[in-house]
Amino acid sequence: MTDAIDATENPTPRRNPKPETTKIAGRELKPSTLMMGHGYDPTLSEGSLKPPIFLTSTFAFPSAADGKRHFEGITGQRPGGAEGLVYSRFNAPNQEILEDRLAIWDGAEEALSFSSGMTAIAILMLAACKAGDVIVHSGPLYAASEGFVAKIMAKYGVTYIDFPAGATPEELDEVMKKAKAQAEEQGGEVPLIYLESPGNPTNALVDIEAVQQARDAHFDADRCPIAIDNTFLGPLWQRPLDHGADLVVYSLTKYVGGHSDLVAGSISGRKRFIDAIRALRNTMGGIVDPNTAWMLLRSLETVELRMQRAGENAEKVCAFLKAHPKVEGLGYLGLIEDERQQDIYNRHCLGAGSTFSVFLKGGEAECFRFLDNLKIAKLAVSLGGTETLASHPASMTHLSVPHARRQQLGISDSLVRISIGIEDADDLIADFEQALEHV
Numbered sequence: 001m002t003d004a005i006d007a008t009e010n011p012t013p014r015r016n017p018k019p020e021t022t023k024i025a026g027r028e029l030k031p032s033t034l035m036m037g038h039g040y041d042p043t044l045s046e047g048s049l050k051p052p053i054f055l056t057s058t059f060a061f062p063s064a065a066d067g068k069r070h071f072e073g074i075t076g077q078r079p080g081g082a083e084g085l086v087y088s089r090f091n092a093p094n095q096e097i098l099e100d101r102l103a104i105w106d107g108a109e110e111a112l113s114f115s116s117g118m119t120a121i122a123i124l125m126l127a128a129c130k131a132g133d134v135i136v137h138s139g140p141l142y143a144a145s146e147g148f149v150a151k152i153m154a155k156y157g158v159t160y161i162d163f164p165a166g167a168t169p170e171e172l173d174e175v176m177k178k179a180k181a182q183a184e185e186q187g188g189e190v191p192l193i194y195l196e197s198p199g200n201p202t203n204a205l206v207d208i209e210a211v212q213q214a215r216d217a218h219f220d221a222d223r224c225p226i227a228i229d230n231t232f233l234g235p236l237w238q239r240p241l242d243h244g245a246d247l248v249v250y251s252l253t254k255y256v257g258g259h260s261d262l263v264a265g266s267i268s269g270r271k272r273f274i275d276a277i278r279a280l281r282n283t284m285g286g287i288v289d290p291n292t293a294w295m296l297l298r299s300l301e302t303v304e305l306r307m308q309r310a311g312e313n314a315e316k317v318c319a320f321l322k323a324h325p326k327v328e329g330l331g332y333l334g335l336i337e338d339e340r341q342q343d344i345y346n347r348h349c350l351g352a353g354s355t356f357s358v359f360l361k362g363g364e365a366e367c368f369r370f371l372d373n374l375k376i377a378k379l380a381v382s383l384g385g386t387e388t389l390a391s392h393p394a395s396m397t398h399l400s401v402p403h404a405r406r407q408q409l410g411i412s413d414s415l416v417r418i419s420i421g422i423e424d425a426d427d428l429i430a431d432f433e434q435a436l437e438h439v
């Protein structure tokens with residue numbers, strides 16, 4: 001290769017350089033500091049302190065040789081990926097900055113952004129699997145994820161084996177053995193272990209470290225990544241890559257976006273797996289749009305503040321609810337009653353989060369009276385926004401789950417799911433108190 005086609009000599013204008021360091025004088029900077037500038041060079045954008053939104057579908061090459069070199073990277077003919085921007089289905093400045101900053105939070109090698117959490121999950125599964133393969137997954141999963149595995153992947157000859165979130169090392173060992181046998185029978189492999197922890201809406205935690213041990217005992221770690229949906233606790237309260245996961249999946253729609261005003265998703269983790277997912281995203285599309293990427297950059301500046309405040313609020317609200325005579329129980333990670341779950345929490349979690357379930361005495365009628373009388377908390381699905389939301393999973397998000405499976409997963413008619421926001425905690429408690437009076 002001659003110097004003339006060395007893109008480092010002729011960098012594509014306005015492509016933000018890969019950030020070189022996250023350190024100052026040997027000190028590793030914290031994510032909350034890096035969110036203000038990491039991966040963005042104002043001198044490439046007229047000195048604009050904040051990145052402009054780049055509304056363009058394509059990027060002009062400085063020379064034909066640069067164009068060729070970029071395509072060699074995009075198509076994988078040369079390792080290392082694209083060195084400049086080519087076309088907005090592959091990447092663009094706002095998305096690059098976002099991906100660099102998302103990787104920081106999880107301590108990941110690389111990150112990818114998507115137009116929704118489900119786009120991320122769907123592309124992950126499609127990239128990992130071929131006909132005959134078996135996906136091993138924890139249960140419960142987000143309903144659309146569970147449906148994607150069971151119904152969509154099934155159309156392509158991919159089957160699954162699931163295990164309950166709290167499974168012990170012995171149970172996990174059995175699950176892996178079963179999956180291996182099933183894959184051999186179908187002429188495939190086990191190319192993906194897919195976790196969600198805590199599970200929605202029960203908050204049951206998966207022992208990621210035990211899953212890694214079971215995976216390593218039965219499969220090649222380089223061919224069978226452990227991916228985990230970290231939407232409920234990430235990026236602040238659970239760092240799955242530190243505990244043996246290879247990939248972390250998010251619905252950025254929730255805590256990371258944090259204002260209930262956008263839909264987006266991401267995957268971050270080990271480069272070798274990210275590369276395969278990026279290749280499929282390049283082909284299919286599904287990258288987040290520049291405007292949403294820009295909004296997420298703003299969100300990332302406050303994600304730590306928002307999550308801390310929401311977490312403190314949830315702790316106060318749960319202390320109130322726990323003592324209330326009309327409350328039967330709580331599914332809150334700050335008040336775990338099961339020894340094994342507490343052990344997983346202690347090893348994996350840095351905070352209890354702000355999304356939990358409350359079991360009221362009674363059933364659907366009592367829950368509906370409670371929900372219909374809330375004045376501050378809004379009656380809506382979703383979570384992780386600045387505002388407090390409440391919903392009834394059995395009749396809403398999990399209505400499509402068969403009754404028997406709902407019972408098995410602990411999604412009873414008396415369960416109300418609450419996502420606490422950043423309002424004043426005492427105002428929230430007053431709201432829950434008056435709504436409970438109507439029950």
Ligand SMILES: *Cc1c(COP(=O)(O)O)cnc(C)c1O
Binds near residue numbers: 118
């Ligand atoms: C919302 C959610 C998803 C799906 O994300 P979208 O951004 O709505 O596509 C996936 N997993 C969990 C745990 C979620 O809460």
